[in-house]
Amino acid sequence: MPHAFAPPPAPLGASRAVAPRVSEIRAQLHFDAEAAEARAVATVEFATGDFDGKPALDLRQELLWVRLDSKNISTDAFAPLDLGAGWESRTRVLDVDLPAGSHHRLEVGYELGTPDAEGAKPIGWTKGGVDFDFWMSDLHPGRYLEMWVPAPLVHDRFALHLDITLDGVDRPHKLLANTAAVDATPGGRHWSLVYPAHYTALSPMLIMAPAERLETRRSAVRVAGRSRSLGLVVAQLDDAGADLAACEADLRAWLSYLASRYEPWAHGDTFWAVLWGSTRGMEYDGATTSSVSALEHEVFHSWFGRGVKPARASDGWIDEALAAWSTSSRRSEHPRFLTEELGLDQPPVELYPPHPWSRHTPAAAYSDGPRLIGGIAHLMGGADRMRAALADWYRANAGKMVTTDGLAAHLKAWSGLDIGPWWARYVHGRD
Template sequence: MSKSLAFLITLISATSVSAQSNNDYAPPAIEVDGLRGIPIDILSVDSQMVFDFSSKSVNVISDMNFKMIGEKGFPLFDLRQEITSASLNGEDIDITKLAAHDFGKGTGTMRIIESECAMKVVNVLHLEYTLSKPSSPAAINIKWDKAGMTFDTWYSDLNPGRYAEQWFPANLLYDQHPLNVDLKLVGAESEHLMITNGATTVVAEHDWQLRFPETSTAFSHMIVVVPASEVDVLSEKGDVNGEEMRIDVYCRKDAPTSAVHVLNETAISLRKYSESMGKWDHGNDCIVYVWKGNRSMEYDGATTTALGALDHEIFHSWFGRGVKPASQNDGWWDEAFTVYFADGRRPNKRVVQKEGKPVTLSSNNPYNRITPGASYSLGAVFFGRLAYLLGADELHQHMSDFYKKYTGHVASTADMENFLVAESGNEEVRKLFARYVYGHSE
């Protein structure tokens, strides 16, 4: 097939996709290395991944369909893999024109497409690359061993470049769009399992089509492929506050628990939070993958987790992956409220009664890509201060209403602040945000 014909087919399909436009949450244009970088609105990303067991290699083809936002300049995106070939709107582009540039502390690198793209139309960036360990802090590589192969998207909030951009072309968190992944294993000698929160079609053995919805952001996608021999699987349907749900549990055989125990604990969490916060907003499935150790991560309606963090991670499907932070400057509140509410870490009344030092949880860097570690501790104290001001029951009700208003969408710190002020009628809320979220001393 000619490149021009391939581009035409891609363009036709791109014009039919839809995505939630959150352009008002996009950061402003930025000057980096003499280039004017412009945020984009991704409409969809379509990727084909072929895992070849004989060569222990993974070849990927990705098409990123996007529009420019606001003004002329060079489009911004991220991918933490080494690109081998590329085209833009059907024309070859030198991969040096897609280089990563250092955006400074707290942001790390992003790629700038050194080509001005047409405004108000769909542009298509076609990329080809071979997967290796992502050039992201504390990333992990694909594991090949005698049992087979293990792949894990392994997202993280605590380092820049640790979301979808590890494996696919991606945007910052404000952007919501579909991700379509066709993933195939070639030459696998043993059975492997696909563990994912994407809608899955099994084309053939070890050949899957994964479809993630338009509500997805760069931190939504859980994709884990593991040898079947390493995991116990248990699936069960049940009633969760009047809604039929299926819980799919994948428990590693070296985890210090059983699939039955994990399923029971998951059901308890789902009932508890659907009653206290609002309806589960991730279809009728909850996907749980449990391992030994203490590494845990939340995804939309799913988690990869240690047993001790299971309840915490399930709650994130309400706060964090139900209502989603619009940027990592807003990532503090999904951890802070989860620690406060789900983990039950209520600060001592003596702490919240007296004035504390200013705390910056929400950075003023619009390109920040790190959730501050203080979110888990001082962020929980902030919600304790709100509870002391408004009353714990009133705060609970307001946060439940906030979830119901924004679930399936992104929300900023300002959205939360304005919502709480409007619902409570208490302007003192702004003073708490000013001192203990934005770090203002006055």
């Protein structure tokens, strides 16, 4: 079956790199706190798509060995290549030509260290303990699951099984992940978990730390559109210094408000929020890791950003433009629901990186993005009309993938306005 959002084949000498369809990824992550070393073994089940070629799957770790369909191949035959979107957007490509529509199994063994990607964090080794966080980001290529486990680009959905073992730790650890399917062995040193099969590489959250460093509160909140209440897990690492009860109260209010305003909750039976000492935040499917000040922005992403998901990394600007426009943040340059005329005489802005193998959200999405939404809200006759249009767009697409063209078509159809010139200038950077 063709995959509508997969990037087209990228020329590679006489051959080409192609996006595979991944069905399942299984990985064993083994942490040895005494040696301050970690290793992993991963198996990826995939099919090639509509094209013959060399499959591209990324992993930002040092390889020890590689097997394709039970045969050893050289680690050099799974090396990172620039497919035209720049070196930062490089991806590993299997140097084996595979026929279209065939099924394969890739197995890799690797050292687990600091991922080879801008802004990635090392594994935190402490005496007798381990601090580990997927620490994903939209801002730099290679900062999704592929930091730790071989993974496809964000258009692909797959089941992810993880088996995590800790050795050399002298106290129980706690693991928080945005899936109900976690088996924890008593003692806090071994977990086996499965994430839902509709997740993509930007969906799974994982935090692991010594149990005494993680304070957790559990409650439930009633939200519109659900017959059962939604579970709420709020946790903080000991460097967050947050008032957890106050954060829980705010989260309950935001979840209830967003579910009433935009409907339906597109995730599982629980929302997870983990507060940390960092000033930044990151959204996952029905979950976030966040500073206290970014919390409202991150909860909003469970609707716009992870409730409707970017079909390609280049569509990720939408998430930040809408979140920055709709929520209040100390760091935002614009007031919530900005409504202000935006002429066609301002410098062009590129929010959508044009190369099909691009893999990041430009930082301008946080500043020029809400400015654009505010300008279109002005054209449409006010913030309320923009919010109603966004609510309709969300309801029509909840749980699905969304695109930049799709949002433009919706806003145009909803309002009857030709927003094309604004989109061309302030999304695609055309003069």
